[in-house]
Amino acid sequence: MILSNQQFEEVLGVLRTRVPPSGSEKRRTSRMELNSQLIIMPIRDGNCPEQVSVLARDISMEGLGLLTSIPLRKGQQFVALLPRTNTETIFVISQAMYCGVVANGMFTIGCRFLKVLPAKSAEVLQRINPKEVQRVRDSVLK
Numbered sequence: 001m002i003l004s005n006q007q008f009e010e011v012l013g014v015l016r017t018r019v020p021p022s023g024s025e026k027r028r029t030s031r032m033e034l035n036s037q038l039i040i041m042p043i044r045d046g047n048c049p050e051q052v053s054v055l056a057r058d059i060s061m062e063g064l065g066l067l068t069s070i071p072l073r074k075g076q077q078f079v080a081l082l083p084r085t086n087t088e089t090i091f092v093i094s095q096a097m098y099c100g101v102v103a104n105g106m107f108t109i110g111c112r113f114l115k116v117l118p119a120k121s122a123e124v125l126q127r128i129n130p131k132e133v134q135r136v137r138d139s140v141l142k
Helices: 005-018 119-127 130-140
Strands: 031-042 052-059 063-068 077-083 089-103 106-116
Touching: 005 031, 005 052, 005 077, 031 063, 063 089, 077 106
Parallel strands: none
Antiparallel strands: 031 052, 031 077, 052 063, 063 106, 077 089, 089 106
C-alpha cells in the first residue's frame, strides 16, 4: 500500500511542523526523518484493544520507522493514526516488517503500510467495539 501523493504531503506537512526534519534516507521510496509522536493500535485477536504512543523516526509513502516501548513481532498488524491535518486523521493498517531491541524496554520497528481505512471504518475503530472491529477487519482485509 502506498499513500497517495496528497495524503503523504498532508501527513508530512503536519509532522514537520511539530519537529523540523534533519535529513532523509534513500530506499525504494525516500524516507523523511522526523521525531514526532504518533498513536498506533496493535491488532490482537482481530481487535484493537489499546492505543500506544510511539515515536515516528521516519516516514515514506510506503511505511514508517518507529521507536516504541512495546515489541511487535514480524508480520503483526496494527492501525497507525496519521495526522492529515491538525484536526483530521488517516487510519492506516500497517504491518511490522522488522523489530529490533534498541535498549532495555525500547524497540525500533520498521513497518509498511497495507491499506488506508475508509472514514466509516475508522469511526468504528475510534469507538473500539470489539465485534464491530472484527467485522470491519474481516471486510477490509479480505
